Amino acid sequence: MTDPVLYIGNKNYSSWSFRPWIGMRTAGIAFEEKLVPFDMGAGNPAFKAFSPTGKVPVLVDGDVTIWESLAILDHVARRHPEAGLWPENLNDRSKAMAMSSEMVSSFSALRSACPMNMRRERKPIETTPAILADVARIQSLWSGCLENSGGPFLFGAFSIADAMFAPVVNRLDVYAFETGPVVTDYMARMKALPAWREWEAAGRAEPWVVAEDEA
Template sequence: MPILYIGNKNYSSWSFRPWLGMTVAGIAFEERLVPFNADAKNPDFAAFSPTSQVPALVDGDETIWQSLAILDHVARKNPLSGLWPESDKDRSHAMAISCEMLSSFFALRGACPMNMRRERAAIDVTPDIAKDVSRVETIWSTCLQASGGPFLFGTFSLADAMFAPVVNRLDVYDLPVSVDTPAYMATIQALPAWKEWEAAGKAETWVVEADEA
């Protein structure tokens, strides 16, 4: 059984992505949580991760790091999981927006780190944050209009897992969103896997300044 190494569930958005995707898809794995230290890192990460970061998946003699790479790996090994959309066009679209999640939205990610324990409260929204939120909403609305929902490509896919931490950000930082966005957020937050992770994150007692996205 593959082993998924993750960080704190309250903070670690990158860990949340493959954990959520694999859990929703019904892919069996062993979870090993190694908490951050006060610097939002941990030297113990080097024992299982070539980058000394989480997440990392150890699957037999293979070690895969980076959230999207992990999700792609398990999706290819489990082709009936539904983690990749069925059509070539949708798979390419899902890859494009997942890569955009990896490489963009720095203002949103920097000002609003994932925090499952945070009480909902608004923050000052800078133009850069507003631009990031607008782009996320455009991605979501374009996908949902094309697929008919309730997930980005109709059924749950790795693209939904990649954007799941943004749902937490929009919620707990009470960021202004368009009228259609809350319905998709509610769909993600209603997942049993979301609720399981969220409850575990809220139960954690660690407090760190986590530089996670």
């Protein structure tokens, strides 16, 4: 069987690409990576060759094409149940799906003001009540999960929920938001993952630069 192909954008900036990439890499699921860079805020017209939406990421697995981060992760979790990408406990699995879906649909203030940027100098920005409300909600979600599971990740073992929130770890870090000790320790564990370090090193080495107001 041929490995699926994961099309991604710039590792320094593409938060949606980071999510399935770190999930699959951490779970040990084999895939072929194809990076198609963008050097403009609108993306890259070349994405249309493989992406029905003109965006990344896209997973091509045999005769099926999947074009959304959470759907990609759910697809590979179903293909590889032995990888444990969803929690075993039914209630935890449902909660992990709810959290992952909330990540897809919410936190627009934080995402707009603080694009993922692996090589950004760590410094704060001027915040708004909406940004701070997003950060507070995220910290509440993480803290509650970690206290219930005992860690080291949101539901004990690394799961799709951790992968979906991975770019937020970068955001809270490089934009220097204040975090409580439970959240701070969790962020350190995420950044220590071999897959995180591999992605970050590649992102820092990329030549492409996108202005913060375009990323």
